[in-house]
Amino acid sequence: MLINIKNTAILCFTLLSLSFIYGQNSNSTFEIELGFAPEFIDFSPNGKYMIAVNENQYMVWDIEVNKQILKEKFKFKMGRFVKGISVPTGSGYFLFGKENVFMTIDYQHNQTEIKAFDLKDGSLLWESDQLDIGVSVAETVINAHASGIVTNEINGVSSRRSATRAKNAFTQDRFLERLVNYIPEKKAIALNGKNGLQLVGVRKGNTIWTQADFKGGIGELLFESKSDRMLAITIPATDGALDLLTTTPEIIAMDAQTGKILWKVNYDGDFVPGNATIIDNTLVLQYLQLSLIDLETGTERSGDVKEGLNAARNVTQGLKGIMAIDKAMGGSFGAGSETTSKYNRLISRKLHFNENGKLCYFTMFNKKGAWGTGGVKGYMIIDIHQDKIENQVYGVLGQQWTEIQDEMFDGIFYVKARGNFNRTIIKALNAQTGDEIFETEKAKNSADISKQFNPFIIDTINNQLIDVVSKGIYVFDAKAGNKISYTSTKDLGVGTVKYSEFYPQGLLVVGTKGVAMMDYKGNINGSFATKNLKKYSAVEDELWLLEKNRFLRISGNNGAVIEETKIGKSNFITFSPTGRTLAKLKGTKVELFRR
Numbered sequence: 001m002l003i004n005i006k007n008t009a010i011l012c013f014t015l016l017s018l019s020f021i022y023g024q025n026s027n028s029t030f031e032i033e034l035g036f037a038p039e040f041i042d043f044s045p046n047g048k049y050m051i052a053v054n055e056n057q058y059m060v061w062d063i064e065v066n067k068q069i070l071k072e073k074f075k076f077k078m079g080r081f082v083k084g085i086s087v088p089t090g091s092g093y094f095l096f097g098k099e100n101v102f103m104t105i106d107y108q109h110n111q112t113e114i115k116a117f118d119l120k121d122g123s124l125l126w127e128s129d130q131l132d133i134g135v136s137v138a139e140t141v142i143n144a145h146a147s148g149i150v151t152n153e154i155n156g157v158s159s160r161r162s163a164t165r166a167k168n169a170f171t172q173d174r175f176l177e178r179l180v181n182y183i184p185e186k187k188a189i190a191l192n193g194k195n196g197l198q199l200v201g202v203r204k205g206n207t208i209w210t211q212a213d214f215k216g217g218i219g220e221l222l223f224e225s226k227s228d229r230m231l232a233i234t235i236p237a238t239d240g241a242l243d244l245l246t247t248t249p250e251i252i253a254m255d256a257q258t259g260k261i262l263w264k265v266n267y268d269g270d271f272v273p274g275n276a277t278i279i280d281n282t283l284v285l286q287y288l289q290l291s292l293i294d295l296e297t298g299t300e301r302s303g304d305v306k307e308g309l310n311a312a313r314n315v316t317q318g319l320k321g322i323m324a325i326d327k328a329m330g331g332s333f334g335a336g337s338e339t340t341s342k343y344n345r346l347i348s349r350k351l352h353f354n355e356n357g358k359l360c361y362f363t364m365f366n367k368k369g370a371w372g373t374g375g376v377k378g379y380m381i382i383d384i385h386q387d388k389i390e391n392q393v394y395g396v397l398g399q400q401w402t403e404i405q406d407e408m409f410d411g412i413f414y415v416k417a418r419g420n421f422n423r424t425i426i427k428a429l430n431a432q433t434g435d436e437i438f439e440t441e442k443a444k445n446s447a448d449i450s451k452q453f454n455p456f457i458i459d460t461i462n463n464q465l466i467d468v469v470s471k472g473i474y475v476f477d478a479k480a481g482n483k484i485s486y487t488s489t490k491d492l493g494v495g496t497v498k499y500s501e502f503y504p505q506g507l508l509v510v511g512t513k514g515v516a517m518m519d520y521k522g523n524i525n526g527s528f529a530t531k532n533l534k535k536y537s538a539v540e541d542e543l544w545l546l547e548k549n550r551f552l553r554i555s556g557n558n559g560a561v562i563e564e565t566k567i568g569k570s571n572f573i574t575f576s577p578t579g580r581t582l583a584k585l586k587g588t589k590v591e592l593f594r595r
Contacts, residue, residue, distance in 0.1 A: 030066055032590045034059055041583050041590065043576035044095050044170055049119070050576075050583065051095070052590065053078060058093065060102055062119070063581060063592060069122045075106035075113065092173035094180065099168075099187055099202045101125065105176060116205055126205030132192050181221040183230070186256060190221055190230070197232075199259060209259030214252065219271045224278050227295060228256045231283065235271060251276075251283070253298055263298025267291065277351050279359075282384045284351055289372055290361065292384050303387025308371040352408040354431050359384050360413050362406050365394055375399030379413065379434040393434030396427065409458050409478065412437060414465070416456055426456060426467060428481060438481025443469045454497055462520045466507060468500050473509065475522045485522025492516040493527040503538035505556040510536070515545060517559055526559020528552065537579035544579060 036059075038052040049069075050061045055077045060070040074091035094103040100119040105112060115127040169182040181190040188199050188208060196212035214232070222231040232252045249271060253262040269288025277284045282301070283293040289309045292301045300306055352360045359382040366374025377397035381390045397403065401417040404424070408414065413429040423444055428437040454468035458478060465476040472488040489497055494511025501508055506519040515536065517525040532548035538556065545552040551573055553563040567573075575582040582593045 028594045030592055032061060032068075032592065034588045034590060035071070037588055038585065041574050041585060042172060043578075043581065044097060045577050046097060047576040047578040047580050048097070049095060050581075050590075050592070051093070053093075058104075060095075060119070060122075063594070069119055070102060070117055072104070074104065076108065092176045093171060094176065094182075095119075095170045096182070096202050097168050097170065098184060101202050103202070105180070114205075116202065125203065128200075128205060131198065131200065181218055183221070183223050183256075185223055185225060190218070190232075197254075197259070199256075209257075211254060211259040211261065213261055214254075220273050220276060222276060222278060222283075223256065224295065226280075229262065229295070230254045230256045231276075231278070233267075233271060233276060251285075251293065251298075253295070265293055265298045265300070279351075279353070279357070279384060284359070284384060286351070290363070290382075292387055301384075301387040304389040305382060305384075305387050308389070350406070352406065352413065352431075354381070354408075354411075358382060358390060360408060360431050362396075362403055362413070362415055369394050377401065377403060377415075377417075379429055381432075381434070391432075391434060393429075396429065396434070396436070401425070404453050405455050407456070407458060409460060410463075412478070414456070414458075416453075416467070418453055424453060424467075424469060426465065426476075428478075437479075440465075440467065440474070440476055440481060441483065443467065443474065444471070454499060457500070457502065459502070459520060464520060466500075468497055468509070470496050473497075473500070473507070473518065473522070475520075487518065487522050487524065492518075492524060493529060503543070503556065504540055508536075508538050508543070515543075517543065517554075517556065524559075525557075526554060528554065528561075535574065537575055537577070539579035542579075544575060544582075546573065546575070 034052050036052075036054065036057060038059075039054040040052075042051040042053065043049065044051075048062060048064050050063045052059045052061075055074070057073040058070070058078075059068065061068050076089050076091045078091050089108045091104065091106045093105065095101075096103065102117045102119050104115045104117075107113075111129070112131050113127070113129045114131055116125040117123065118125050168184045171177050171180075179191065182188075182202075183190060183199075186199065186208070187203060188201050190197060190199050192198075196210050197214035198210045199208040200206070201208060217235040218232050219235045220233045222233070223229070224231065230253070232254065234250045234252065248266050250264050250266055252264050254260060255262060267285055267287055268291075272287060275286055278295070281295045283295055285291040285293065290305055292305055293299070294301055354360055359380075361380045361382055362377065363371065363380065364374055365371055365376045365378050367376065376395055376399060379391075379393040379396050381392075382388070383390055397415070397417055401419045403415055403417045405416040406414060408431055411431050413431045413434075415427045415429070416424060417427070418424050419442070421444070423442045425442050426440040428439070429435065430437055454470070456465060456467040458465055463478045464484065465474075465478040465481075467474040467476065470489075472486055473492070474486050475484040476482065477484060489495065489511060492509060492511070493514050494509055494516050495513030497509060497511050499510055503517075506517060506525065509516045509518060510533075514527060514529045515533070516527040519525055526543075528545065530545060530547055533545065534548060535546040537544045541556045542562070543552075543554040543556055545554065547567070549567040551563075551565045551567065552561060554561055573582065573584045580595055584591050584593075
């Protein structure tokens with residue numbers, strides 16, 4: 001995680017003895033003289049590398065062996081945005097853990113210089129000025145991604161980043177992250193070159209291929225290993241980027257070995273990242289409605305799905321995807337507005353498949369039972385390869401209910417829906433038949449003042465369904481639906497719930513006024529009022545909370561405060577995503593505490 005000192009409140013505290021954090025249990029501590037004052041300290045997701053950065057220079061350390069790897073200056077000032085306005089000149093970096101490469105990217109309009117360094121010894125592996133990352137399309141790409149982001153971390157890092165990406169390719173620059181597409185299976189990056197789309201090896205810098213006929217901004221790049229293909233989902237044109245973007249949104253399939261374009265197909269509706277899924281030989285899209293694309297031919301399969309949705313597509317074509325039905329059902333319509341920006345907890349829909357590989361799909365019907373339009377909701381089981389609807393259950397939810405989340409676990413399909421008077425319910429269906437198993441009680445005051453709703457989460461170990469609402473936490477039996485417990489946020493003392501997540505001892509609940517720990521039975525293990533919470537980490541048996549003016553170390557077993565440190569004006573503190581390394585800075589010196 002990243003704490004930006006320049007743009008956020010500095011996390012300061014008076015240097016104390018190392019025992020305030022670890023006492024006699026400290027594994028190791030050491031001090032680094034940077035030689036410059038950093039504006040933030042960053043850690044790689046696995047905690048192996050520390051990166052100290054200001055707008056002019058950077059330093060990389062391997063903190064597992066206490067070794068400096070790099071110390072260099074950026075060509076341009078780091079950062080892409082000034083008061084929210086994109087600036088077409090800047091510098092940034094990537095860290096590729098799998099390839100042991102640290103890469104800097106200096107960009108100015110359509111001129112890009114890339115340098116790749118070996119993380120083993122800091123040696124320069126390669127450099128190039130023949131690549132063009134398409135700086136002028138960045139704002140379009142970023143805006144497209146913003147509509148599908150679900151924020152679940154205090155510093156705003158998107159949870160859409162996959163585990164593979166987080167482990168292997170790391171940058172905190174949201175501008176670069178959208179323009180440099182990393183393909184771990186190829187140990188390569190795909191980006192716009194001066195002569196077209198290029199696939200470039202991360203370690204050697206070799207141009208694997210160039211596709212001169214590819215024009216457009218890439219919203220998402222998928223790799224299909226069985227056929228060795230890349231699928232690029234392009235972003236539709238905007239007034240500000242007509243010269244570089246395709247006027248019609250397309251999916252372009254390319255041979256991953258040669259870059260040869262195999263086929264192109266248009267898609268309808270707004271692009272939403274993470275909503276394209278490859279299942280065997282079928283690409284499943286749900287941007288406007290459900291589309292099943294044959295990977296061999298690049299054509300939409302003809303059958304029940306296409307036929308059933310033709311009427312709906314005719315009705316919604318005029319909307320140009322702005323109010324794509326499935327997007328609206330998923331609760332993401334209106335993303336980016338002032339009312340949703342406070343807590344961006346939009347719940348994106350997923351695709352669920354049963355044990356036979358059949359798609360379990362929840363969608364809309366009209367009063368006559370026609371698929372795709374209207375306010376009545378129902379459940380389907382679809383063979384996506386044969387394009388055949390095998391089962392259809394009509395009228396699971398009425399017009400007063402709108403689905404905001406669905407999940408599947410152990411043969412049960414769960415649907416959370418919002419209704420009148422700010423209420424929500426969860427229905428559980430037999431995933432094979434669509435028959436109702438149970439329906440939870442109507443949760444009152446389910447949303448916060450911005451009318452955003454929290455998702456439920458499933459405790460797969462204890463077979464529990466945990467539904468987080470604005471005013472409390474419900475715990476249900478995931479099989480039978482009976483309520484095990486309800487804990488109000490008033491009792492928790494956390495204010496309005498922002499989000500929650502599992503940690504080793506139970507459930508961690510983060511609210512507007514505090515953080516609380518609950519066990520799996522709904523008992524409160526600890527509740528802590530927080531103000532200006534900047535960062536937290538819950539690992540093993542401890543919880544760390546970092547505020548503007550205070551650092552707390554808390555026992556995860558009983559909620560006892562182990563250490564509390566007030567923050568002064570001379571230093572700041574941050575810690576790695578793993579919760580294993582804590583760093584405190586004074587001037588140009590960093591003291592690291594590791595366990």
